[in-house]
Amino acid sequence: MSEFTPLRSVLYMPSSNAKALEKAKTLPIDAVIFDLEDAVAPDAKPAARDTAAAAVASGEYGRRTLTIRVNGIGTEWHDADLAAAAAAGPDAVVVPKVNSAAEVQQLVAALEKAGAPEHTKLWAMIETPVAILDALAIARASERLSCFVMGTNDLVKELYAEHVPGRAPVLPSLHTALLAARAAGIAILDGVYNDVKNTEGFLAECQQGREMGFDGKTLIHPGQVEGANAAFAPSEQAVEDARGLIQAFEDGQGSGVVTYNGRMVENLHVESARRTLSIDEAIRALQG
Numbered sequence: 001m002s003e004f005t006p007l008r009s010v011l012y013m014p015s016s017n018a019k020a021l022e023k024a025k026t027l028p029i030d031a032v033i034f035d036l037e038d039a040v041a042p043d044a045k046p047a048a049r050d051t052a053a054a055a056v057a058s059g060e061y062g063r064r065t066l067t068i069r070v071n072g073i074g075t076e077w078h079d080a081d082l083a084a085a086a087a088a089g090p091d092a093v094v095v096p097k098v099n100s101a102a103e104v105q106q107l108v109a110a111l112e113k114a115g116a117p118e119h120t121k122l123w124a125m126i127e128t129p130v131a132i133l134d135a136l137a138i139a140r141a142s143e144r145l146s147c148f149v150m151g152t153n154d155l156v157k158e159l160y161a162e163h164v165p166g167r168a169p170v171l172p173s174l175h176t177a178l179l180a181a182r183a184a185g186i187a188i189l190d191g192v193y194n195d196v197k198n199t200e201g202f203l204a205e206c207q208q209g210r211e212m213g214f215d216g217k218t219l220i221h222p223g224q225v226e227g228a229n230a231a232f233a234p235s236e237q238a239v240e241d242a243r244g245l246i247q248a249f250e251d252g253q254g255s256g257v258v259t260y261n262g263r264m265v266e267n268l269h270v271e272s273a274r275r276t277l278s279i280d281e282a283i284r285a286l287q288g
């Protein structure tokens, strides 16, 4: 049994959208974010809060990781959202616009005070300039914090930047958050791709995110699930190469360096290959 939890495809859905809530039960997503923030109109927020909590408790989403995105600190909905989410006990509570280590500690204290079970982690959205500049302190602020979620729409807005193919304006921010997440040993998810009908652009962004090192991508539409699942899983070729590389190293009988398919292999490559195999194993376990 692998300890690795795949987060290739993490789908936001407005908790006020009954059709989307039903649809998500049928999709091969690794995780769901029941949204109470941007995708829910102010009038609909109290009902959406109840719906999200009921969805988590329903047991109808199978093996998927379930999370609730609450409204941000300082908004009129935040306290009630956090209390309801803590009581529902999802796998994680996602908090937008987390800006400091102190905020993480405040959120963790609030979750504990509201009686959140131990398995309910905190996922912090990194989507402001100050969060990028303080990313390492945020990532290390609490053991309960297990994942960064990039909010590239807010980031582009705050930077007065533009959404462009290749994402040059936000790459320094994405890399900084990745460095912080890896230094702290937490997961990190790439931001959403807004143009839901542009499959080619979406797949290019998935590949870019995978190559940069993200664990998976946040999604906004069912049509994006398959592409994300493929992009963030090791390919058959990668799995075969990982097995071959490990075997070649073991056949080297204690030599510190061997070659496999003409390439140098050292222990660090073996560690990467083992990671590839454990991700593959965890994904296969999901498929049952």
Ligand SMILES: CC(C)(COP(=O)(O)OP(=O)(O)OC[C@H]1O[C@@H](n2cnc3c(N)ncnc32)[C@H](O)[C@@H]1OP(=O)(O)O)[C@@H](O)C(=O)NCCC(=O)NCCSC(=O)C[C@H](O)C(=O)O
Binding pocket: 011, 012, 013, 014, 019, 020, 021, 023, 024, 035, 038, 039, 096, 127, 150, 151, 152, 153, 154, 155, 191, 192, 196, 219, 220, 221, 222
């Ligand atoms: C973008 C959408 C508004 C498009 O909706 P729609 O026009 O209804 O799409 P379709 O008709 O193509 O839908 C086909 C079926 O799929 C279901 N559906 C659609 N979206 C979802 C979803 N997200 N989850 C589950 N199911 C979904 C439809 O109900 C149709 O079902 P059926 O008829 O039974 O076949 C819409 O996709 C949408 O609302 N997406 C989510 C938007 C959202 O959550 N936004 C907030 C998060 S993004 C963000 O804030 C990131 C961050 O903070 C940042 O700063 O970047």
Ligand SMILES: [Mg+2]
Binding pocket: 038, 096, 127, 151, 152, 153, 154
């Ligand atoms: Mg945002």
